[in-house]
Amino acid sequence: MATAISVRQLAVTYPARGRQAAVAALRPVDLEVAPGRIVGVLGPNGAGKSTLLRVLAGRQRPTAGAVEVLGLDPAAPALRRRVAWQPEGPLPLDVLSAREFLQWIGAELGLANADADARAERWLDRLDLRRAGARWIRTFSTGMHKRLALAAALLADPDVLLLDEPTAGLDPFGSEAVMQILRERAAAGAAVLMASHHLLEVEEICDEVVVLQDGAIQARGRLDDLLGGDAHALVVRGLDARGLDGLAADARARGGQVLRVERPRDHLFALFRRLRQRPPESR
C-alpha cells in the first residue's frame, strides 16, 4: 500500500446554529501520509488540527472531499483496531484503575483477555505507569492521563496512529519516552499523524509537517526543505576571543556577515536527558 492516509479536497463546515454562523473548520485540504512516516500537524488554536484527526478517526463526517485510511472509509468497523485515535481531553471511565481501563480497551478491540493483559502490562511498564496501574484514573496527573491514553492507543499495535497533543502536559522524560515509542512504531511501519504545539518535539521527531491556519494548509513538506535556507553557517568551537575576532574579520573580508558570537550551550531537553542517564544518587 502506497499511502496509509489519503485526503483529497477535504472540507468540513459546521452548520449555522441559531445566531451562530456556519464555521469552516477545514477548507479543501489535501494530505497523504505513507506508512512508516511521522507527520506533524501544526497551527494555532482553532486551525482545524483536531477536526482533521476526527475526520480521519471516523468521528466527523466531511462536508466535501474524499478520505481514505488504509484504503477504507475512516468509519469502517474494520479500522477500529488498525487505527488508533488519541483524542484530546480526559479519559472516560475515570473510576477504573489504569489496568482495568486498558483491559476494557482490549476487550472493545477484540483482544483475548490474556493477550490484552500482557499488552497492558507491557505498555504500563514502557510508559512508567506500572506502579500506578491499580490507581483510579481520576487520581492521575495530566501527564499520567496522557501516558495512559497513549498506552490505550498503542494497545493493539495499530497501523495508523492519530494523536492529538500526545506530549501535552508530559514531563521531559515522559515526552522523550513518547517520542521514542513513536519512532519505534514508525520504524515498524505505522503511519503517525500528530497534532502538536510543541515545535521542538515536532522538529525532533517528525519527517514532515503540515501547517494549518484557519482550516487551510499554509505550508507543508519535509522539515529540511521548510527550514533550510540558501546561506550557510559556520559553527566553531575551541577558539578564544582573539581567535574569534580574527575569524570574524576574515569573514567580513570575504563579504560575509557576523550576526552574533555566543557561548555554545545545549537546550534544556539535552540537560534532562543527561540527568536521566546518571545514576539516581548522583542526580
Next chain:
Amino acid sequence: MSAFGGRGPFGLTLRRCLALAAPATALGVAAALLLHARWRDEAAVEAAPGAASPWLALPLCAAAFAVVVTTMRFWPAFGRGRAGRDWIDRLQRGRLGGCGCALAGALVAYALLALPVLLALPPGLGAPAEAFAAHALQPQGGGLLAAAAPRLELRCPSGEPVRELRLRPLVGLPTGAWQGAVVRAYADGEALPPLPAAFGDNRQPVRLAFPPRPVRAFTLVYESGAVPLGFDASAAEAIGSAPRPRWGNALAALLLTAVPAFVALALGALVGQVSRPATALATAAAALFLGAIGGQGPFLPAVLGVLRGEWLATTALFRAGAPSLTLGAAAMIVAMFVRAKVQR
C-alpha cells in the same frame, strides 16, 4: 471480582453498581426494619398481615435509585458532552454506544441486590411465611349488592381449591337510618360460615376462611342493612389453598420491581443521545420516581402483594407492567435511531 461479568460495559457497570448500590440497599434494609419496629400497627396487621408495613419498598427503592444513578453517571454514553465520550463512541460496536449493555449490567446488579431482600426481609416485616394465589372474582350484573338487589354472583375462573374469601367493597350512601350491611356468602350454593363483620366503611376488608374446596361461583346475599355495596374487579378475591414457593414469589416480585429501573435507564439512554448528562439523569430520576414511589406501574402493587402473601405470578400485575415495559422498549429502539442520526 475484577473479571466478574466480563470487561465490557455490562461487567464494568455491574461491578460499579454492586459496589455503590449495596451500601444503599443495606441502609434501606436497616431503615425498613427500624421503621417497622417503630410504627407497627397491630390492628392492621390482624386485618392483612404484612400489608400494614410497606417498608419493604424502602430497600428496593434505594437499590433501584442507586443502580440507576450509578449507571447514568458511570457510562459516558448516557449524555452528550461527557468526558471521554469520543472514546466510547469510537470503540463501541453496539447501536446504543454500550448503553444497552450497561443497562443490562445495572438490572443484573439490581437483581443481585433485590433478590436476597425479597427473600429474607418480608418475614421480618410480618408477611405470611407462604404465598397463596389470589384469584380476582368477577362480579356478574352491575356488581351492586343492596336491599333492592339482594343477590350477587361472583365467578371464580380458576379451578384451584380455595380456602378464603376476601371482600373489599365500595360502600354507597345509606338509603335510610345508617346501618351496616350484613352479608351472607355461599360457595356453589352451599352456605359458608357467617362473615365476621358487617360492611360500614368504604373498602373495609373482610376475610372469611373456610375448609379448602374448589368453587366455581360465590353468591353474596344481602341480609340486612341500609348501605348499598358496590363490587368492582378488585373488590373480591378468593385465596387458593396450595402454598407456593417463596423463592418463586420473590423472583416474580423481582421482575416486577425492576420495571421502573429499566424504564428509567431506557429513557435516560434516549434523552442522553441528544441532551447533556444532567438532563438525562433528571429524566431517568423522574421516571424512576413515578414508577417506584409514584405508583405508576407494577412496583408498589408487587411490594404489597409480597407483604400480603399473594402469589404474584397469577395476578394481573404482569399485565399491569406491560405499558411500562412497552415504554422502555420503545425508548431504547428510538434511542438507536436517534444515535445513528446524531452520531457523525
